[in-house]
Amino acid sequence: MHPTSFVPQDPDYAQRVRGSFERQGAMVTIGARLGEIEPGRVAIELDWAQPLTQQHGFLHAGMVATALDSACGYAGFTLMPPDAAVLTIEYKINLLAPAKGQTFRMVGSVVKPGRTVTVCEGHAWALEEGREKLIATMGCTLMAVFGRENIRH
Amino acid sequence: MHPTSFVPQDPDYAQRVRGSFERQGAMVTIGARLGEIEPGRVAIELDWAQPLTQQHGFLHAGMVATALDSACGYAGFTLMPPDAAVLTIEYKINLLAPAKGQTFRMVGSVVKPGRTVTVCEGHAWALEEGREKLIATMGCTLMAVFGRENIRH
Amino acid sequence: MHPTSFVPQDPDYAQRVRGSFERQGAMVTIGARLGEIEPGRVAIELDWAQPLTQQHGFLHAGMVATALDSACGYAGFTLMPPDAAVLTIEYKINLLAPAKGQTFRMVGSVVKPGRTVTVCEGHAWALEEGREKLIATMGCTLMAVFGRENIRH
C-alpha cells in the first residue's frame, strides 16, 4: 500500500486502534488480526476456517463484512481526536465473488474525513494458492461520538 | 408475523432452508437458530455472547449483519425452485441503535422475487428486559444460481 | 396512508416543507408536486414525461431517485427543529421494476429519527392504467445541520 496523505489529530492513533481492537470479542472469534495501521487506512487479515463458512463452504459473507466493517471503522478512527468513539451508521457491501481462499485481506480507507461523519471505502481480497482476487467492496459511513459514557473508544 | 402471500415453487421449501442452514459453520459459531420459515419470510434468532461483541460490549454490527443477511438469503431461497442455489449480490445495512440486549431477532422478507434477481429487506430487533427495539434495517439483492457444481444449495 | 405516531418539534413542519420544496429548481424541472405531509412521512408525485426518460422510454432511475430522495429528506425534515437544515448523507435504491406508468408516487418515511442522524425508507410506486406497482425501495441517511450560513433550510 502506498502511504496516505492524511494527518492524524492524535499521534498515538495506532495504539488507540490496537487497544480498541483487543476489546472486540468478535475479532478473536473470527480469528482476525490487525495488519498495517496508517492514518486513514487499516488492514485486517483473516484465515479460512470451517466455523466461518456459509452453506457452500466459502467464508460467510457476514464474516467478510465483519472484518471489512472493522477495517473501515478503524481507518476512520485513526483520524479522529483521542476522546472520540466511532460508530458505524451504515455500510453497503457488494460481494463480487465467492470468498474462496486460504487467507483474506480487508483494507479500509477513508474517502472523506469529517468532524461528525466520515465516509470510508473497503476492499476485501482472497488469497488462493498465491493468487489475489478482489471479492468484495464496501461503502461505509461512520460517526464520531463524544461524551457518551457507555461507549468507550 | 402475519402470513405472507407468496406461493412457493417448492413445497419442501422449509426443509430445504433447514438443510442449508445446518451446513453453515458460521451460524453455529454465532449461535444462530432458525425461527419461523414462511414463503418469502424467514426469522433467525441469536443471543448476546461476549465472543460476538465489538469494543463497547455490544453485539458486533458484523454479527447482526451476518444473521440478517442469512435471514434475507433464506427468505429469498424459500421462493426459488428446488435446483437453485442462492448467492447474495449485495446488501446495505443501516445500524439504527447499538445492538444492546439479551436476544436478537432478525427477519428477512422478500420485497420482489424474480427468476434471477430477488430483492429482500431485513429488520433486526434487540430484546432487552422484555422491550423490543429496532436496531438495524437491511436492503439485500440475491441471485438464484443454477448448475454450478461447486455451489450446493 | 395510516397516520404516523411521530410528534413533530415544530408545529409548522408542513409549511416549512412547502417553503423548502418551492426553492428546489429540480422539483420544478421534473414536474414533481408535494402530496401528503405528515410527521415523519411525505409523499411526492410525478407524471411520466419524455424529458425524464432513459433509453428504453421508461422514467429514468435518476428521476425516480431524485423524487424519492426528496420525499425521504422531507420526511426527516418534518421532525427536525425549526432552525435545522437537512442534508442527505447517503441513500441506496433498489430498482425493482422498470419505471413504466403514467404517474409515480414516492413516499418517504422516517424509520429512526435522531438529533444529528435520521434514517428513512422510501417506496416508489408506478400507476399504470389504474394498477399500482412497487418499482423502487430506498434506504436513506440524513443529517440535521445547524448554523451553517450558506445552507438555508
Place this chain on the structure above:
Amino acid sequence: MHPTSFVPQDPDYAQRVRGSFERQGAMVTIGARLGEIEPGRVAIELDWAQPLTQQHGFLHAGMVATALDSACGYAGFTLMPPDAAVLTIEYKINLLAPAKGQTFRMVGSVVKPGRTVTVCEGHAWALEEGREKLIATMGCTLMAVFGRENIRH
C-alpha cells in the same frame, strides 16, 4: 484517466453507448454530455443550472445521481455483447460534500464485469474556480438483459 485493461466483446462499444445516450430524454433535460468512453469506463459532464438545484442552490443530489448512475450504466454497457440491454439493479450513493461548482464530472468504472451481473463504482467531482473536489461516490449493480422486446439497448 489512465487506460483500463478490459477487453470489450463488441468493438463498436463506443458507438453503442452514444446511440443509447442520445435516446435518453433525461440526459438532454439535465444538460449532460458524454465524455471519454473506454472499455469499462465512461465519463459524463454536466454544468450547474438553476433548474437542477435543491433548496440551498446546490446541484440536487438526484441530478448528481442521475448522471453518475448513467456513467456507471454505460461503463458496464461497454463490456456487454452487442445484443445486451443494461438495467440498473441498485445503486448506493454517498454524498461527500454539497454539489457546489460550475461544472461536474461523473466517472463510472467497472469493478467486476459478469455475464449477468456487473458491479461498477462511480465518482463525481465538482469543478469550482479551477479546483476539483470529490463530491460523491457510488456503488452500482447492473444486469445485462437479453431478448426482452420492450427494452432496446
